[in-house]
Amino acid sequence: MALIVQKFGGTSVADIDRIKNAAARVKREVDAGHRVAVVVSAMSGVTNQLVDYVTSINTLYDTREYDVVVSSGEQVTSGLLALALQALGVSARSWLSWQLPIHTSNAYGKARIEGIDTEEILNRLNGGEVAVVPGFQGVSGENRVTTLGRGGSDTSAVALAAALGAERCDIYTDVDGVYTTDPRIVAKARKLEKITYEEMLEMASVGAKVLQTRSVEVAMNHGVRLQVRSSFSDETGTLVVDEDEIVEQEMISGIAYSRDEAKITLMGVPDRPGIAAGIFGPLAEASINVDMIVQNVSADPDQRATDMTFTVTKPDLERAVATVEKMGDILNFRKLEFDKDVVKISVIGVGMRSHAGIAQRMFQALAEKGINIQVISTSEIKVSVLISEEYAELALRALHTAYGLDKE
Amino acid sequence: MALIVQKFGGTSVADIDRIKNAAARVKREVDAGHRVAVVVSAMSGVTNQLVDYVTSINTLYDTREYDVVVSSGEQVTSGLLALALQALGVSARSWLSWQLPIHTSNAYGKARIEGIDTEEILNRLNGGEVAVVPGFQGVSGENRVTTLGRGGSDTSAVALAAALGAERCDIYTDVDGVYTTDPRIVAKARKLEKITYEEMLEMASVGAKVLQTRSVEVAMNHGVRLQVRSSFSDETGTLVVDEDEIVEQEMISGIAYSRDEAKITLMGVPDRPGIAAGIFGPLAEASINVDMIVQNVSADPDQRATDMTFTVTKPDLERAVATVEKMGDILNFRKLEFDKDVVKISVIGVGMRSHAGIAQRMFQALAEKGINIQVISTSEIKVSVLISEEYAELALRALHTAYGLDKE
CATH class of the missing domain: 3.40.1160.10 (Acetylglutamate kinase-like)
Structure with missing residues (x-):
């Protein structure tokens, strides 16, 4: 019983x-x-x-x-x-x-x-x-x-x-389960039989809105076996379980995307200690979550300045720009640019821990389609890139094929 | 404060x-x-x-x-x-x-x-x-x-x-208060400045749906001063108060009506002790509320039978008829008739306790309009009659004038 x-x-x-x-x-x-x-x-x-x-x-x-x-x-x-x-x-x-x-x-x-x-x-x-x-x-x-x-x-x-x-x-x-990617965009998307909590968390946090992120955290912490399934069909859904329940772990479980991000670039920021804290401290105080952050070497010939790029959620963009501009005198950057027409694409899989070249395969696949990568960020089980929004569908399909996720 | x-x-x-x-x-x-x-x-x-x-x-x-x-x-x-x-x-x-x-x-x-x-x-x-x-x-x-x-x-x-x-x-x-009668029917209806709890109770129980009956009971029992008023105007409304707060008590405060009743007549009921209990006991057991009851001498020449008329609410009519018919063998009546096209008209006023002839004025006014009274019931502060529904408006207007309630 x-x-x-x-x-x-x-x-x-x-x-x-x-x-x-x-x-x-x-x-x-x-x-x-x-x-x-x-x-x-x-x-x-x-x-x-x-x-x-x-x-x-x-x-x-x-x-x-x-x-x-x-x-x-x-x-x-x-x-x-x-x-x-x-x-x-x-x-x-x-x-x-x-x-x-x-x-x-x-x-x-x-x-x-x-x-x-x-x-x-x-x-x-x-x-x-x-x-x-x-x-x-x-x-x-x-x-x-x-x-x-x-x-x-x-x-x-x-x-x-x-x-x-x-x-x-x-x-x-x-929906009748968790898919390798959004089936409305990629016709060859497959329903996953099982997915780990960690992967589901990453999927949820980057836009696959099947489950509330918090619920996956609670399930993971208490070892609750979750099943996502449709109330309109009798098919079994997707089980969200502990990693050790999955015997044949795929390298990549899914590819998610989020149109919810916007990019801000500060150009010509003085390259000195404490400058990152000077930027992100005020943003944190304003309760603005910063997601991806990259710092590039600047085109500035004498190398005393750098370019700083980061992403915030689209609804926070206006406030983020205002917050940073208010700090202009202190931060002393040359120019602020922002871009809302971006999308974050993430490949997710606990299998990447034990496989080399996962990120490289992503960069390669995007390069072959002529898609420019604006920002890269990685975690233990995820590689995310920021690209121009117009390439979103093309990128999803290309990556889905590149990682061997297409259904037969 | x-x-x-x-x-x-x-x-x-x-x-x-x-x-x-x-x-x-x-x-x-x-x-x-x-x-x-x-x-x-x-x-x-x-x-x-x-x-x-x-x-x-x-x-x-x-x-x-x-x-x-x-x-x-x-x-x-x-x-x-x-x-x-x-x-x-x-x-x-x-x-x-x-x-x-x-x-x-x-x-x-x-x-x-x-x-x-x-x-x-x-x-x-x-x-x-x-x-x-x-x-x-x-x-x-x-x-x-x-x-x-x-x-x-x-x-x-x-x-x-x-x-x-x-x-x-x-x-x-x-609505902006309690009226002498329904202003949608009687254009000369007046808003009452004050009304007693007892009158308001009778008004509410016979269809003036301004206040839930139970609320008036609770107000009366606890001496809560009620005011009925409109949320769409700034006029004062009607105060529902204790009798001793009303100095100049009108004889009649209002005339109410209820289309919610239906009449059942049992003809040729044997005229012997216990017959009323035999009828109304089963109705009470079926949770059917009986309102007005009259027992007439029957047209039966040897006077051993009587006619019994009573009213129930319209939604209860079908169940009431079924309940009584099931008792046919025991009650031994000659015939059952029912009529849904009736209306109960009530004149209400604590003043009638100290005034004679209140009911007579009602019967007179209705007779002058050629309206036949089917059933009469009285309480200390109320006289109710059951008449054919088609006369409802005519009766209300005639009574409103007869009791001097018309506004100038």
Whole structure:
């Protein structure tokens, strides 16, 4: 009698028919003899509507009240799914986050789950009752409603699975798994049978929006076996698991891209100690995340100056430029340039740890297509390059072929 | 520094502009130096939508899950109104019913408020912070969400006012007060400056849907001064108060009508002891409320039979007929007839206690218009008649004039 957590995303509970469909999927696990806890998102579109209400009252809103408003969507779905289960003859009840409770930090709007009281819910699960829990929310130490940030229902599901010691956490969504790359762009993209937590983290952080990054972190830290699968088909999805579960590790598991970055270049920055801190300190203070950073030798003939290039997210670009320009007198650079028409392409795979030449193959493939690389950054299991946005699709297809990922 | 409770109904918080308008009204009381607690309904239409979701999953729904779903609308409005107040520079926070808490019975879907913990909220009110509370809901002894039945936000407001010892409870709605009768039918209807609790109760129970009946009961029991007023105008509304506050009591305060009744007549019922119990016992067991009852001498020449007429609500008619017909062998009546095309007209006024001839004036006025009275029932402060529905408007206008209620 395994214990399974099933999570249904917004498109999987978008209307009453889909809620009934989700209930049928839960019933199937119950009929197979499993104990089941379900985590639900809001019906798709609902959270956006609620956020719109809030921002149309006040763009500088109190996040505590924001959380009261936007958390209501999942509450509705949890009651409806419990009702749909009952209609199928399955014993079920909703558990709101203050009823369990799900304890979180006081960081309203982006709270972190600190603990889940599972005693009562476990008793009920053992008695054959399905628990339906609204995702995306919890209760703060001040006994107020918190939310976990957009996509937070994934994290709710994984945290609940960890707290319950669940055998598996199935994430039902509108795609049928994790692909080697975006199948809308690369027709030959393949669905992965398995992927490691580390790779999934890198995929999520560079734009493959299948799972919220935080949820993968929690799954990795607690060893929760995740399955990403479609609520509209019966195919098995992609398992996100520990590295040692994957016997035949591919060199590269996937290729991700992010159009969310913008590039800033400071030209003619004096080449002296402390200059990097002088640039990135003020950006950090302004809560602007800097991703890739490269420092080039400058074209300056007497070598006393350098060029500094870095990337920020597009929404932060304006503030980043203003922050750096304000420091102009101190930093004393010659010129600031920025470019929004860039895309970051990343090849990801734990296999690259043990294989040489992975990065070289990437540079080669891009060069063959005449694509100029603007910035390079590498991590243990990822090589990322920044290129002009117009080459995004061409680069993805070329790399997919170069690393042997195309399906037959 | 008076303490005031303001309640805003669904049309008063129907969209973001109206929520801002409601916030401005709250601010006005705050600026006048008052402490203010606010109770809000769901945005108009939202609760109906949520009820539709529930019934489209299962018409025989679990009321505990129904309550989880339909209570969410007020939660949204409470957060939004708190945000709108903050945008006006007014210190405010929402208090969900489990945060106060508002204790209710376990009668899900139609729970009764049993108590409200006000210590923390009173501290905050005394500190100048406005409290915004979602109406219509509470928490059961099982720590689950309850709702109070449709229109329950009125009751939430009155109960909160009672618990806080508020000087006044203002009910903001889309009409500007209580009228002598329905102004859509009788153009000469007048807005009442004051009305007693007892009269308001009778008005509400016979179809004047300005206030939920239960809220008036609670107000009467706790001496809460109610004001019904419009959120769209600055006119004072109608005060609902104790009888001794009304110096110049009119004989009749208002004339109400209800199209919600249906009439059942059993002809040729054996005229023997216990026959009424034999009819109304089974109806009570089926939870069917019987309103008016009359027993006539039958046309039966040897006087051993009688005719029995009674009314039930229209939605209960079918079940009532089935229940009585099932008893046919025991009751042994000759024939059952029913009629849905009836309307109940009631003249209401505490003044009738000290005035003779009130009912006679009613019968006279209806007779002059050629309107046949089918059933009569009276209480201490009310005379009701059942007439054919087609005469409803004519009867209302005739009675309004006959009792001198027409405005000049």
